[in-house]
Amino acid sequence: MSVQRPSARKAGLALVALSVAVSAAFAPAAHAAENGKFRIGIVTFLSGGAAGPFGVPAANAAKLTVEALNAGALPAPYNKKGINGTEIEIVIIDENGGATKQVEEYRNLVQRQKVDAVVGYISSGDCLAIAPVAEELKTPTVFFDCGTSRLFETVKNPKYLFRTGPDAVTDNVALAHYIAETRPNVKTVASIQQNYSWGQDSWNDFILTLKHLKPEVKVVSEQWPKLMQGQYGAEISALSVANADLVHSSFWGGDMEALMLQGSARGLFDKSTAALTCGDTGVEDFKDKVPNGVIIGARGPYGIYAPKNPLNDWFRPKFIAQYKEWPTYPAYKMAQAILGIKAAAEKTGKPNTMPTSDNVIQGLKGLTYEAPSGTVRMSSAGGHQAVQGVSYGEYQYDPKTKKGGVVKVKNYPAECLMPPDGTTAADWIKAGMPGAKCK
Numbered sequence: 001m002s003v004q005r006p007s008a009r010k011a012g013l014a015l016v017a018l019s020v021a022v023s024a025a026f027a028p029a030a031h032a033a034e035n036g037k038f039r040i041g042i043v044t045f046l047s048g049g050a051a052g053p054f055g056v057p058a059a060n061a062a063k064l065t066v067e068a069l070n071a072g073a074l075p076a077p078y079n080k081k082g083i084n085g086t087e088i089e090i091v092i093i094d095e096n097g098g099a100t101k102q103v104e105e106y107r108n109l110v111q112r113q114k115v116d117a118v119v120g121y122i123s124s125g126d127c128l129a130i131a132p133v134a135e136e137l138k139t140p141t142v143f144f145d146c147g148t149s150r151l152f153e154t155v156k157n158p159k160y161l162f163r164t165g166p167d168a169v170t171d172n173v174a175l176a177h178y179i180a181e182t183r184p185n186v187k188t189v190a191s192i193q194q195n196y197s198w199g200q201d202s203w204n205d206f207i208l209t210l211k212h213l214k215p216e217v218k219v220v221s222e223q224w225p226k227l228m229q230g231q232y233g234a235e236i237s238a239l240s241v242a243n244a245d246l247v248h249s250s251f252w253g254g255d256m257e258a259l260m261l262q263g264s265a266r267g268l269f270d271k272s273t274a275a276l277t278c279g280d281t282g283v284e285d286f287k288d289k290v291p292n293g294v295i296i297g298a299r300g301p302y303g304i305y306a307p308k309n310p311l312n313d314w315f316r317p318k319f320i321a322q323y324k325e326w327p328t329y330p331a332y333k334m335a336q337a338i339l340g341i342k343a344a345a346e347k348t349g350k351p352n353t354m355p356t357s358d359n360v361i362q363g364l365k366g367l368t369y370e371a372p373s374g375t376v377r378m379s380s381a382g383g384h385q386a387v388q389g390v391s392y393g394e395y396q397y398d399p400k401t402k403k404g405g406v407v408k409v410k411n412y413p414a415e416c417l418m419p420p421d422g423t424t425a426a427d428w429i430k431a432g433m434p435g436a437k438c439k
Contacts, residue, residue: 037089038082038355040066040341041109043102043120044334046094049228049254053281054122054330058144059092060323061331062119065338066090068318075310077370083345085352091115095122099129106130110137117142117360119337122252122330124148124168124198125227131155140360144337145330147171147299148197149205149425152381160357162364164337164376164386166300168202168250169425170417171277174390175297176209177438178410179246179275182394188220190244190272192235192259194251195224201425202250202277208429220244228255236263244272252278257285264290279395280304281328283404287397294395296406301373302329304406305391311339312372336371340378343369377414380421387414412438 042062045055066088068074072081082088091113093105102121109115117140121127127146132155134141141161143151147168155161179186189210193199203222210217221242223235236259239247247268251259256278263269269291276282280298298305303326306312315335319327344363345355366383369376377387393406416438419428428434 035089036354037087038117038345039089039091039113039115040338041106041113041115041118041120042090042092042334043095043105043109043118044092044330045096045122045253046092048096049230050122050252051096052254053257053285053328054145054253055095057323057325057328058122058330058334061319061327061334062090062092062338064315064319064322065335068314069338069342075314078311078339078342080346083342083355084349086354095120095126099123099125102126103129103133106133107137110139116140116355116357117341119144119334119341121146124150124201125196127151128154128197131158131161134161135159138357140341140357140364142337142341142364144333145299146198147202149201150197152385153424157382158384160361162340162361162378162384163381164340164378165333166386166388166390166414166417168198168277169205169419170388170390170414171250171297171299172202172206173209173417173429173433174412175248175275175277175295175392176206176213177412177416178295178392179210180213181410182408183246183273186214186245187216188218188242188244188246190221190223190239190242190247191219192223192225192232192239192247192249192251194227194229194255196227198252199224199250203248205425205429206248206277208426209433212429212432228253230254230258232259232262236266236268239263239272240266240268246275247272248275248277250277253281257282260286260290260294269294278329281330283395283406284326284328286395286404287402288399290395292394292396295392296395297390297392298329300329300333300388300390301411302332303327305393305409305411306332306372307374309370309372309374311370315372332371332373336373336376339371340364340367340369340376343367380418382421387418389413390417 044058045051124146143163275295277297279296280303345359348363349359393409
């Protein structure tokens with residue numbers, strides 16, 4: 001099977017980011033009870049290296065989804081206007097600036113902007129900082145992307161905190177299965193990760209799983225550059241000397257694209273296959289600049305792996321038509337989070353009444369709902385963590401169409417990838433992943 005995506009047209013990203021930031025900055029600070037609207041704070045990168053491939057597509061997905069919800073223009077079950085007939089209003093702010101700044105911005109959204117719920121955060125470091133504050137301020141908060149598996153280990157028994165996408169455990173357990181099945185001759189593995197919770201957790205979960213599946217595998221190099229470093233000459237030299245069969249990376253955003261372009265230019269990936277858990281966001285831009293065979297993930301059934309269903313038949317073409325680029329996985333995950341809030345509030349609230357915080361948190365806990373990615377089950381972490389499968393494939397560039405796509409796609413169910421509640425990923429993997437159902 002070959003899946004292709006249209007060519008990228010991203011020249012206007014900086015202008016889009018600026019317009020989003022400006023419109024958000026001048027949004028009126030009114031509470032739902034004052035202006036009759038349900039206000040959602042949206043936090044995503046509008047500047048910096050993560051803006052182009054991650055943050056702006058997510059912001060665009062939020063705008064597209066909310067505009068359509070307010071018009072009642074989505075397929076069922078989301079074809080009723082707003083949330084229980086109440087119009088949705090969004091306030092979009094920039095995630096750039098670090099965790100301390102994001103805590104201040106979060107407090108401002110809740111206490112001054114008077115939002116009714118918050119959807120946001122790409123960086124795992126930001127999520128870990130925001131999580132206890134969300135519980136402190138008793139505000140429904142939906143993490144749409146950040147993947148650290150430490151989230152619900154750090155915040156025990158959450159009430160207001162949810163994550164509507166899978167965590168990094170599923171990404172890396174699925175990737176280890178994919179390697180074992182499609183690369184049986186892999187004997188040596190190297191790693192290059194951003195040196196913070198996301199990269200540390202991703203590498204640990206991957207290598208523990210791969211060594212369980214292939215005990216003969218040896219690690220020959222580990223590289224730990226800082227987040228958003230941008231230039232990787234020294235690390236690429238070390239990886240080239242190691243000459244591993246496989247190079248695993250959880251790099252995301254501009255870091256991921258920079259690594260692939262710099263490494264390909266120096267021939268690193270001619271000798272070592274790259275395996276990218278976040279590779280989906282680069283497929284449009286890779287073209288012939290990276291070799292075929294790079295293993296591509298999308299952090300779930302998103303982006304290039306999103307299934308055919310009525311919601312995706314609406315979302316994908318609408319996004320392409322409006323923004324002139326393919327919706328990558330951050331866009332899918334943003335839409336999924338907003339639809340989760342709508343589904344939750346309408347499950348517990350009364351028609352034509354203003355949704356309350358209790359409507360959102362009571363409805364979202366344990367909820368099963370539909371999204372462009374398929375069925376979402378909030379069935380882990382006591383009903384606060386989404387459960388979905390993960391797909392992987394290999395990058396392939398078609399010189400005739402000048403488009404990138406993926407082939408050799410394999411899909412792994414959530415039941416194969418996640419530890420039971422109350423068990424850390426590391427303990428579960430070390431125990432041999434008891435209870436995993438992979439066939």
